[in-house]
Amino acid sequence: MAEAVPYGRRTQRPLDVPDVHIVWITGGLGCDGDSVAVTAATQPSIEDVILGAIPGLPRVHLYNPVLSYEVGEELMSYWHRAERGELEPFVMVMEGSIPNESIKREGYWAAQGNDPATGEPITIPQWIDRLAPKATAVVAAGTCATYGGIHAMQGNPTGAMGLADYLGWNWKSKAGIPIVNVPGCPVQPDNFMETLLYLLYQVAGLAPMIPLDDQLRPRWLFERTVHEGCDRAGYYEQGQFATEYGSPQCLVKLGCWGPVVNCNVPKRGWMAGLGGCPNVGGICIGCTMPGFPDKFMPFMDEPPGGKLSSGVSSVYGGLIRALRGLTNETVNKEPRWRHRGSTLTTGYQPRSY
């Protein structure tokens, strides 16, 4: 009888490519929401990546405090192995923003695990200093890790920042790969898993350099605005604006920032193609943006530029809407030659041969 083949071995893998490891730091200032969000991914799912269902992908091992089976010291042993260069190659994922641990006299803002030598907690900046130089690629998951997010608001006491603020915007991994930022609060599940999959292929030497924009975001995911993919954009163009929730019309007067925000959520949806903030009635508050949240506050006020553009759209859109109404009425009626009777009125002209 043939030997049973474990699920993870069904996919044909390249023989000369080593296993790839993912060391996922969740101990930054955050809510673990990005780890939770990726459990909803389907393109690909995290299970597909780890169980070997993706064609050509090397075997992948994941070490994440929220998602791994291992806990406590057993889990942290992978962090220490990565630091000693015993997990090769690995992708470092950063989740949560990075507090400035050098601005206080005692204690720590964020830490993960203890130093075996001293028994003291290892702070998140210390982990980044230990792991980032050893990682083949580094990716920041969610707006806290990418740009600082909520924790980095004006007036915050921790001096929180994003990974590129900490390592430097021109930082590159030992393989020459820049920091990759996948913002979102939380990160859109498929955006992150698609990017992670790309990096896993790249780390395995099976993909070219990931294309990034000047904010280190994957270009193909963040080059369009919310507005360009919004189900309600037709209402905006026709100058039809909601004044209360529950309306299908454009939400700009209720505080939607979609026209100036880079995010593909209305096109991609949230889970399995469903949802996507304005599509389902929620204003866009710019949660993917480097300027979030300060530059988008107060939430639920009409954005400053929105008054002018929606004012223009009201006039222009009102006229367009009226003209379209006339055309719509015309095309909603059948042509007059479709009728019963003994007379053909289609305009048919018999040919003479």
Ligand code: SF4
């Ligand atoms: S709801 Fe927002 S994103 Fe959608 S059309 Fe209106 S302004 Fe644009």
Ligand code: SF4
């Ligand atoms: S549509 Fe706006 S609020 Fe929604 S995820 Fe994208 S940036 Fe964030």
